[in-house]
Every structure is written in structure tokens, then in C-alpha cells.
Amino acid sequence: xxxxxxxxxxxxxxxxxxxxxxxxxxxxxxxxxxxxxxxxxxxxxxxxxxxxxxxxxxxxxxxxxxxxxxxxxxxxxxxxxxxxxxxxxxxxxxxxxxxxxxxxxxxxxxxxxxxxxxxxxxxxxxxxxxxxxxxxxxxxxxxxxxxxxxxxxxxxxxxxxxxxxxxxxxxxxxxxxxxxxxxxxxxxxxxxxxxxxxxxxxxxxxxxxxxxxxxxxxxxxxxxxxx
Numbered sequence: 001x002x003x004x005x006x007x008x009x010x011x012x013x014x015x016x017x018x019x020x021x022x023x024x025x026x027x028x029x030x031x032x033x034x035x036x037x038x039x040x041x042x043x044x045x046x047x048x049x050x051x052x053x054x055x056x057x058x059x060x061x062x063x064x065x066x067x068x069x070x071x072x073x074x075x076x077x078x079x080x081x082x083x084x085x086x087x088x089x090x091x092x093x094x095x096x097x098x099x100x101x102x103x104x105x106x107x108x109x110x111x112x113x114x115x116x117x118x119x120x121x122x123x124x125x126x127x128x129x130x131x132x133x134x135x136x137x138x139x140x141x142x143x144x145x146x147x148x149x150x151x152x153x154x155x156x157x158x159x160x161x162x163x164x165x166x167x168x169x170x171x172x173x174x175x176x177x178x179x180x181x182x183x184x185x186x187x188x189x190x191x192x193x194x195x196x197x198x199x200x201x202x203x204x205x206x207x208x209x210x211x212x213x214x215x216x217x218x219x220x221x222x223x224x225x226x227x
Contacts, residue, residue, distance in 0.1 A: 001117065003075040005062070005099040013062065020058050024051045053175040057093035073128065075100045076114055077121020085137035089125065091118045091145055094179040107185035109223070114145055114183055116219035119212055122154070126205050126212075139202065142169075144180065144195045154215070155208035156198035169195060 005013060031047035061078075064070040070078045076092035091114065092100070100117075101110050128134070142165065143151075148158055161169075169176065169192050180188040205212075 001075050001100065003072070003096065003099055005095070006065075017058060017062065020055055024055045027051055050174045053172050054094065054178055056172075056175065057095040061093050061095045071128075072121075073124040074117045074121030076117035077125065079125055082134070085135065087139055089122075089139060089141040091121075091141070091143050094175055094182065097179060097182045101182065105185065107183075110183055110185055111145065112219055113223055115150075116216060116223060118143075118146065119154070119216040119219065122205070123209065123212055123216060126202070126209055129202050130206065134202070137201070138199050139205065140197070140199045142195060142197045144176070144190055145183065146196070146198075148196060151196060151198045153208070154212050155204040156200045159197045159199050161195065161197040165197060166192065 005016070008016070028044075028048050028051050032044035035041045035044035061070070064080075065072065069081050070090075071081075072078055076096055078090045078092065078096075080088040080090075097114075101113065105113070140159075141156075142161065151158060173190075173192070176190045176192075177188070180190045
């Protein structure tokens, strides 16, 4: 599994990010011109908000990776640098979806691959923590891809999403909308109430490592057979 962005040279990566930024800037400028012409100024601010939400991971994710503040454990599984014994994990961003998922894949195949890469990344993360003797009090994540039953079986406990997290999700709704649509390969409006926050200890995940590995192998085999 290859992350096509990181497979490029640093020069080409920078050129691509610059093109994305310039493209977004042009759209924003045109929207403000249209807003001024129509006298409906909210259009410009709305487009600015949407564009910023969508393109943010294309700048943030490579930058955070380069600085060491996030680590890829698979092309679609990332972990942040631990803070006070807590590490936040992510199942890939819109940026990662664009550069990992293949155009010819249908929605079901994409969802299975995202889940498989999540499990594979989680396994690599557990092994990394065990090898490096990383002491973590909690491992926390938020996802709309993994359902409650799967999260529980692999060692997580479902927690109530706090108000701050809900506010962040609401602010980034258009990013989530595009991410969900890319993941499902069709226009998909995510229900923020279905987004789950889950937590686990490293010991709890380590205890379920064999189960996670078996589930990962089954998904990987199914994906390989499809290909």
C-alpha cells in the first residue's frame, strides 16, 4: 500500500501543495468578487470557511509529519505525539484518502480498505509502543468509520464526545462531508451524532492484538481477492 504523496520527491510535494493553495486562493477571491457584485457578502465568508476546512489537511498533515508531531503507522492510520500520557490516533485524513484510495474502487471496497489499514496501523502502533517501551495512560480516537461493536471488540471503550470535540467537528463539517463522500465513493452527509469517541489503555489493546491481527488478515485477504 503506497501513499502517493510521500512517494513523490520533496520538490514535487511542495509544488503540489502550492498548486492546491493557489487553486483555493483563486476560488476564494472569485467568491468575494461575486459576493461584492451581488451584495451578498456572506457568500465570500462561507466559501472561505469551506475552502479552508477542505484544504487544511493538505498543508497540516505533511507539515506535522515532517516535524515529527504525527507518525504514520500505515498509510491510513496516524498517531499524534503523546501528551501527558495520552496519545490521539486518527484513521487518516481527507489528504490521505485522496492519495491512497484508487479511483476505480467502489464505496464498499474503499470502506473495507480504510478499516483494514486502520487495523494494520493499530497493530503497528501497538508493536511500536511495546518495542519502544512507550508508557501511555490512554489512547484516544474519534471515528465515523469504525462502529461501536468493532471498537469494543478490539479493546476500546466508547466515551461520550465532549462539547469541545463536537464544536471542532461542526467547524470541520465540510471537510468531513468530502472525506465521507470520498470514502463511500458517493455524496455522503455525515451524521455528527454517529461519530464515536473511544479510549483504551495500551494493555487493553495488547490483550486484543491476536484478534486485531486475525481481523486484519481477513480483511486484507478479501481486498486482495477483489484485486
